[in-house]
Amino acid sequence: MLTNQRAFFRVQYPETARPVLLAVEGDHTYAVMDLSEEGVRLSTVSIDLDELPRVGDRLSGYIRLRSGPVARLAGEVVRVEKGEMALRLKERRISFATVLDEQLFLRARYPTVAAPASGSGTGG
16 A cells, blocks of 8 residues: 655665756756656765755756656655755646656565655655
8 A cells, every 4th residue: 555644755765776956057967856747856975065046946858767768847845954955846747657656666676675655855
């Protein structure tokens, strides 16, 4: 049974299977830690602090998802802290079908680490 404490189901990626977001603004790449229909949590450990977007900034880009398709997204930075950044997707969201496809892909390839997330990650 799938359980989730948030409004939107989210996929948590194992560190070795994280897709990458190629940001349009700043020309940076970020590893995707988790995603939902309305939010994405990104790793920022490889980017200098002074080059990171600030809370309230707009960020858009592309993610080649593990299940195959490329997702275009855009949203607002809502949190930047300790090696990670969270986006609230307002302008371009990820469909529930895409989120579900990602979860199914991960559960098939990484059955011991791709258990459903239960409320961690970005808001939603």
